[in-house]
Amino acid sequence: MKEIKLKGGLNVPLFGSVEKFIVEDLEPKFIGILSEDYFGLKPKFLLSEGDQVRVGQPIIEDKTNQGFKIVSPVSGVISSVNRGEKRGLISVEIENDKKNTLFELNISGDVGEDLNNAGLWDSFRERPFDRVPNINSKPNYIFVNCCRKDPLELNPNLIISKENHFFDLGLDVLEELAENAVFICGNEEIETANENVEKFLISGKYPSGNSSAHIYKICPIRKSKKTWTISWQDVIRIGKYISNKSYCFEKYVSVTGSACIEPKLFKTISGASLTELTAGNTSKESRLVSGSALYGTSGDSYTSYLTRYSDQVTIISDERKANLFNWLKLGEKDHSATNVFLSSITKPEKFDFDTNVNGGYRAIVPIGVFDEVNVFDIDPTLFLKSLAIGDLVALRELGIFDLIPEDMSVFSYVCPSKYDYVALFKDCIDDIWKEENS
Amino acid sequence: MKFLESFFDRNRPQKSNTFFYLYEVVQNFFFSSKVATTGKTHIRDRVDVQRIMVVVWLATFPAMFWGMYNMGYFGLDYLDKGGFSTTGDWHNSLIQLVGTDSSNHLHRFWFGMVYFVPIYLTVFITGIACEAIFSTIRRHEINEGAFVSTVLFSLSCPPDIPLWQAASGIAFGIVVGKELFGGTGKNFLNPALTGRAFIYFAYPTELSGDMVWVAGLADNGSIDGYSGATALGIAALEGMNGINSNFSWGQTFFGQIPGSIGETSTFLILLAGAYMVYTKIASWRIIFGTLAGMVVMSSALNLIGSDTNPMFAIPWYWHLTIGSFAFGLVYMATEPVSAANTNMGRWIYGISIGVIVVLIRVINPAFPEGMMLAILFANLLAPAIDFTITSLNTSRRMERYNS
Structure with missing residues (x-):
């Protein structure tokens, strides 16, 4: 266990964090796969609009990454394939029939191939482009991110210690994959039976939870070495897959934000619809964001789904009003990284933000x-x-x-x-x- | 105010419209924008460029008000000593409205106002007009930076400057110092100082010498036993003895000396500097760097000494209070765009200003005032400083990345 203190950063004190560890289950009616989650994706469709899908059935193959498959996390019907400029893919929407019929799962014994078949290969992302790595490639280093990236989401440690068994199994798989080392970075001590991984304790303000900050402190990126990142959530999923020999698309999601009536923790499915996750929980005119207020995706109805790599939904007030002579405002409730407002002296604990x-x-x-x-x-x-x-x-x-x-x-x-x-x-x-x- | 708000909303032009940016800046003056965030970052800091410029503008107020009072103090004192009843130009009729009692605080302040407000108005209107016309033609946003450039330029003028010279100076500063390179944010020179340097070299007879630092002096002519020279001007000729026989250090620190309108009170300027450092608008690295450079360089010259040049003997705490050192230190050197952009670079940038200003003041025989030129030189150095600093970072990175 080594400690790393990151200098700099910024505290953005927002309202609406998830504090209690009470999990609600939610099986969404609609789920979406968003192409923006996959850097450089050139999709080849294996199924088309209106086709039936089963859990784990490949829908898209990436032409730039031979063999990599994006699979359906639910069973049902592909309700629409949305395309934008130059017919580029925006999203695939799937209507869940909730029957949970499974696609046949092949287990060959090769770690990479198995993870790809189980729809888990995209858990990994390779630097420098933050892209799903090539099938069959092996990393030198894997960074597991267990940090609370945004102060509003539930402390991941609570979930990790509950799912400890699966987390350890997942780490074993990473260890098998990584040629040199596996690093775990968390804000608190991560309990794991696995003794070969190197653990780091990260402290600092936003964005010190981002893997880029850990990588440069621990083992900076080199051209000759492959550096991959993975989030704690996906390690648990890999662990569950290994343990149950079956698909696992579950995801813990914190629903947070200042315009959220009651911040909650859901256990749902990857790609769940944001409207379903936030139904009846929004006040005022608000914006739904998959991710945090500082980094998240909010889209139109085609893309209003949980993105592949976020474990949080944030609801922010979308009401904007114009202030008369704004440049004279004292700003006792206005947050800023500078000290130009009165809030730098009154120091409110939290601030209300809008868009x-x-x-x-x-x-x-x-x-x-x-x-x-x-x-x-x-x-x-x-x-x-x-x-x-x-x-x-x-x-x-x-x-x-x-x-x-x-x-x-x-x-x-x-x-x-x-x-x-x-x-x-x-x-x-x-x-x-x-x-x-x- | 609902009606004004809906007026602006109703008349919002398209972005392709020629007057879109003009509309935007006027609307922003009255109301904050209602534009929603797009992209991935959904909330934004409440600070904007407008607010930053307002902070700097507010920070000039102490120096500005003291400047007006001080101008009145010396102007009336001069009239009194010379036995004149008029300042000898168009200011006179306005001054007579309140009175010319040289011991009355209100009269002093009014006297200063009559001299300063026309300068500021002229400079403000000319500067903003240049910015607005240029931005409208070039189709980029009108930046509130001109707001600050104009007030700083006005404060750096001597009291008796002819208004047309002030106007031509700020026009040069805004257009050549800034707009030709793309506007605020892209200028490599401080626009206010560019304009100041321009009039300094373009109209040397009116803007240097001992006659321009007290309002009314140039029109009525000098009187026996009265010198309108600045402390720095005296120091250049007579050294420490000369200053000591005219002013105490306290007088120069608190600003009871003739000089450019805003530069006299080191105390108030440093107070404003503290405010700007607290708000994080001004870089403390630049300020302390400049101070350090000045202290080290002037102490070194004190040690070396000189029999012929009396400036060698001026200690650092006099360099701080005389001339425009403090004014340049707080308001001009900290201008973020033309300064260095790395933290280490800001230190070096500051130190080089401090060193150069002492060199110009002491070693250069032609100009007693060095701050303006020192900052402009350092502006030119800033890109080279940044380049060197980042080269260290980049070469280390590329070596690691390619290994």
């Missing part, structure tokens, strides 16, 4: 907040400026390969010029991917 941008779009004015909230090994202002102009050569040197889009959200939050660095990062990393794979 207002809170300002006009301007050119970057680097007053130094970027450096203050930075927990990564980059020079943030220069990095963000390079993102804004899309300077791919500079970005490679400034460390784009060490990071993934979610790491940018803290910079988007604090930016006084209201840039969306997550979107800029995505554009840039997409372009780099195209450059290197064409």
